[in-house]
Amino acid sequence: MREMISMIVVLAVLTSVSGGLLAAVKSGTEVRIENQVLKFQKAPAIQDIFPEATNDPLAERFTITTEDIELQIFPSILADGSKAIAFETKGGAYGGPIGLMVGINLSTDEIVDVRVTTHAETPGIGSRAKEDLSFVSQFSGLKMETNFALKSGGGVIDAMSGATVTSKGVSVAAVQAKEIYQKLKPEIVKQMK
């Protein structure tokens, strides 16, 4: 019985101390982590998508919450004054999910540009999706009604030779972005005022 109690006490103390410790570290690093994510993943992509934005999309970001999705939106005002937004979607690929930042012009419903944010693809093969812009630039200027699937799947996008799965991941992310956009557009417009 004594042994039993000592076991329970030790475990309880140990877990509560560790829980407390973790909570402290977590709250201490939370802000910094969020900034890091923005700085290293999203900021470069947004910079590339809206090079001539007249506002600061990072600072003006807001979150839309519906019943099943929570989406961080980066609004931007383009050089010609039209409004645009950017948000991130994920598509499955060879080395894990591929994050794709999609910039969309709200007034014309056209894709401004897309950029790969995160990936775990093989260096030199799948990783070209991020480094080699000729693949992602195919999306620029496409209407939202377009089928973003690869050509072998009946769409309009040419796959990178030798990196079919990565290409497919990007196209899946783009298709997903299309669905989200078509569903949430009224909400987004409302929030942007």
Next chain:
Amino acid sequence: MAQSLAKEFTKGLWAEIPPFRLVLGLCPVLAVTKSVENGIGMGVATTFVLVFSNLLISLLRNIIPSKVRIACFIVIIATFVTIVELLMQAYTYELFLKLGIFIPLIVVNCIVLGRAEAFASKNSPALSIADGLGIGIGFTLSLASLGAVREFLGNGTITVWGGNPIFEMGANFLPFKFMIEAPGAFVGLGLMLCMMNLIGKK
């Protein structure tokens, strides 16, 4: 005392160097050694966890009831791993992106649990720190060397820190991409083990 400290420290560098001698903790070894940088990062993270968990377990070794010791070890190790993960996210985010899912796996890395069970729970804190440090540095060295072999053959570069290669083959070098892939890790590890055995045999 100093002598035994030194002994515990140095055994991790050759005689019991993981993963070659102990052949433990192969999962991160195979997964993250795509470059020297990743190897060092993983090694440092593991060393951190190893040293602190060894210390804490050694301090608590008389308090922890033997029946629940594995559970207690896991709690302690998991706490340190999570702390490492959060710290990496906050301060070395780029490295975190590369090591990603392998950081949480340090919890189940046999080396950490193995040292806790085999060494720290039986020895004084000072010795446990020396042991953890030695094993950790040995692990880091192994990861870095395997990373160097794989990165050099598979990508033609050697990147120690910060993303810029300190060594790079010319543009004419067509890298042996296989070594970067997962099966290349097995082949590389196998060949290095073979070399170590050849050297150690004499």
Next chain:
Amino acid sequence: MIKRSFFTLTKPRLEYDLVEPDPKEPKQIPIPSNLTLLLNEPIDSTRQALIKKGDAVEKGEKLRLYNQSTEYTISPVTGTIDAIDAYSDDFGNTSTYLVIKNDQSQASQKEPITYDLKDDIASADEYFRTLPGAPPLKILASDDVKINTIVITCADMDLLSTTSQYITLKFLDDIKEGAKILKKITHVPKLCIIIPEGLNIQGGFDSIQVFKTSMEYPSNLPAMILKDHLSMILPAGKTPEDVGVSFISAEAVVSLANAYKTKSAGFEKILTVIGKQGTQYRVKATIGTPLHKILNAFSVHINEQDRIVIGGPMKGFATYTRHHPVQPDMDTVMIQDRDIIPELSDNPCVNCGKCIRICPVNVPVNVLVRYLEADQYEEAADRYDLESCIECGLCAYTCTARIPLYQYIRLGKHELFKLRALETAND
């Protein structure tokens, strides 16, 4: 040596030779001056032997090493013992050989020994164990083994050999007579006779059941006969005697019949000799005759590195000396020229699967040989059917890597037997 045919989609078929329809009389080899007899008992130097060098022996005299010995041999001539020495076989089992100097002058003066025979198996075992054809009287007489079927094999076990078929053709009546004697002395309920399909035998065998075996090797081996004709599956590691079946050669039956007729033992053994070119000769020689006497009679010239095989090409064994004596169970002597001896190799198994396809009893030879090479005999027996092997030699015959598979298996069985004996002893 049979080469593989050019197209081998089907597995190679090896067929038994059929004796010529009207065979010539065998050539009689005169009794040589020295005869060698083997005695299946090792010399024990601590004991006083019953026989020693220089002892006079009579034709038909029973020779034993010691008082308690159950093993014996019968002298085929009258003369003196010239030598007694140890003999060791392929696997290091030791026994004894006796050299008897033939003394014709004495022989003519004396009457041949006749035995006091009763109509029971024990009395037959007392005198006739070493008759030509080596009848398995020891087993039949044993109380430990219950034999309920005797199979008389008029078919030869190995390829090329035709001794049994020849005897069947020539001495059919003696076989029938011998079978009756067998039945009478052993009281075995079932007696059958195995005759090769192609052999033309006139007349029936009364109450004896006749089975015709296929001409394709290895259908005359005991395990295959049990399976094909007696509907019995020989359990792995067991001998036919263990399941109550005893095999006896046609020659043994004939010599048993003669022995009962004359109440004395016979010593004339019929042999098939296969020369270098594959020519077959048939000889009649006294047990104990050295082989070179026989070979000289046919002027078969033996060169350096030729091979003298006792038995047929698949199951025989090669002897290192041309003085090897004719033994009661010897059927065939084959001479191979050094130029046609297939070379063996130390290549490892390449898993080509030819042995698997040819093995008549589905032994996984390709895996088995790996265990045998690693000396893991018990594992080989438990999991890879070492003991199911019926020792036909087809796997080694067909092996692409030329591994001496048959020898590996025999050695494996031998080692396994030793291991088991050791375990029993320790228990």
Next chain:
Amino acid sequence: MTNNKLTVSHAPFWHDGDSLFQMNLNIMIATLPAVIFGIIQFGAPAVGVLALSLSSAMVWELILNIISKKKISIGDLDSAVIGLLFGMMLPATSPWWLVVIGTFVAVVIGKMIFGGIGANPFNPALVGMAFLMLSWKVFFDFDAAYINYEFDFTALAPLAALKFQGASEVAGLFSTGDLIMGKQVGAIGSTFGLGLIIGGIYLILRGYIRWEIPVSFIAGIIITALAFKMANPDTYAGPMLHLFSGYTLIGAFFLATENSSSPVNRIPMLIYGFFAALMIILMRNIGAYADGTILAILLLNLVNPLIDTIRPKALGKGVNNA
């Protein structure tokens, strides 16, 4: 009567005359139709690649023999066969170092370090190919490899075209007759379907490969491809394109049948061949690779020891009392 020495050895005293040298020589003879056609089609560079591949494979084995102080074993031609098959899977324009590294991986890592002939768990030539294809994909892009050639037929690698343009685009480009007669772009020894079939049938008739593997392999290709095509005729190509393009036929007759890495019992052989083919079609139709033959066969090599345990019961096994 001199007492000269006799040869003593063990039964059986006959042998059917077969040997490793004979077997490997026959495999090399069987490759001749496809090799000669490849040389005619792709010219002198093909001769260079084949010669270098064959010779370097043998040299690697020789070097390993010397280093490990073992008997020189190149005389059994096993590494020559590995080198030849390896060369047949390369495009004619492969650079010399690619061939040499490939045969190094094939012979040294694929065969010698496992213990030499008979001990390799994988087909050595395929190990070499897998290494190269993962490392230097660019050299295995057949369209790019033959950019300087002028052919009198559609100069597109059928499987790559299928992968990147879809079945409906490819449908009219390649007729089955052209594919069989080698009117396609591909590796040196893999384009001439008829030659490979002739070689394969020769080997089957001579008994050097086991018919179950190629037959079930080809059946697997046809059945699986047909199933895909029936499910969705627009997306997936028919069985004939799959059968006569890429490495399918060289795989069926020469690669999947490699002795040490394939089963020897009948049912396992049928399973092995069928599933290798199934994996190939899955990889081509669903997976990332244009031609999955090499990886599919390697995968089945891996499960070979497992499936080869399905075997008939030996005589007397488990019988205690008859």
